[in-house]
Amino acid sequence: DIQMTQSPSSLSASVGDRVIITCRASQSIGSSLNWYQQRPGKAPKLLIYAASTLQSGVPSRFSGSGSGTDFTLTIGSLQPEDFATYYCQQSFSTLMYTFGQGTKLEIK
Amino acid sequence: QLQLQESGPGLVKPSETLSLTCTVSGGSISTRGYFWGWIRQSPGKGLEWIGNIYHSGSTYYNPSLKSRVTISVDTSKKQFFLKVSSVNAADTAVYYCARSSSDHFYGMDVWGQGTTVTVSS
Numbered sequence: 001d002i003q004m005t006q007s008p009s010s011l012s013a014s015v016g017d018r019v020i021i022t023c024r025a026s027q028s029i030g031s032s033l034n035w036y037q038q039r040p041g042k043a044p045k046l047l048i049y050a051a052s053t054l055q056s057g058v059p060s061r062f063s064g065s066g067s068g069t070d071f072t073l074t075i076g077s078l079q080p081e082d083f084a085t086y087y088c089q090q091s092f093s094t095l096m097y098t099f100g101q102g103t104k105l106e107i108k
Numbered sequence: 109q110l111q112l113q114e115s116g117p118g119l120v121k122p123s124e125t126l127s128l129t130c131t132v133s134g135g136s137i138s139t140r141g142y143f144w145g146w147i148r149q150s151p152g153k154g155l156e157w158i159g160n161i162y163h164s165g166s167t168y169y170n171p172s173l174k175s176r177v178t179i180s181v182d183t184s185k186k187q188f189f190l191k192v193s194s195v196n197a198a199d200t201a202v203y204y205c206a207r208s209s210s211d212h213f214y215g216m217d218v219w220g221q222g223t224t225v226t227v228s229s
Contacts, residue, residue: 001171034215036155043204043222044147044155049215087155091214094143095168097157 002026002090006100012108013078021073021103023088028068032092035064035073038102039084047086048073075105083107110135112205112220120199120227126192130205130220137186138163141210146179146190148201149222156201160208161188195227 003026013019023033031051036044046055048064051071061076075082088100116128130144137144145160159169161179169177173192181188192199202224206216 032213034213036216038155043206043219044216045219046212046215046217049217050213053213055212055215055217089155089157089215091208094160094214096170097145097160097208097214099155099157102154 001096002029002093002098004088004090004098004100006086006088006103008103009101010104010106012106014108015078015080017078019075019078019105021086021088021105023066023071023073023100025069025071025090025092029090029092031067032090033064033066033071034089034091035062036087036089037082037084038087044087078105080107110207110218112207112218114203114205114220114223116203116223116225118224118226120195120225121229122196122227123194126190126195126199126225126227128190128203128205128223128225130188130190132186132188137181137188138183143168143208143214144181144188145206145208145216147204147206147216149204150198150201153201158190158192158203197227199225200227201225 005024033051035048038044052064085104143160146158176193178191202222204222205220207218208214
């Protein structure tokens, strides 16, 4: 099974800050990496797919990069609505998807 | 606009079978390139992928749950289903259905709102 490890598990930041969340795969997954945002009590929302492609309607302050085993999600200038939990997910193996454990982004 | 809606009992007794339905509206369940799946989230925990089904009926399961999980589809009703047998307290979770799209590198681009299932006697 492909394991996904996110860091940090939690992060405190202020409105306007730039934040970076990382995700590492236990084996190479090419660009088959997706990022989700989940606000409390809500379903996850796809932000970025194929490591760096912004989903339609997602603000351009979100960006993704990486390939192989190491990936990053960057939020360029935090807005109040960005405080949420973020998950990475590999879709390299369509037989077995796996999520990272999540990164909770909190207001400092 | 495609929408997904989960339905099913909110309370299941230990050792019984959990059964949920996901109804697809605003689009086809039989379109090539889409998988239909189930994901769950235990209270205060992260997301756990349960499994996927293709409209042809091909299924893919999380190995950790495979022995207890069955996912099926009824394309005529535009519904797919989840059954988890021999449930225990660890199966208490919010259960989501979602679509994975080949257009999105199999990212899950459409989600249901989720349904809470509690396992308790």
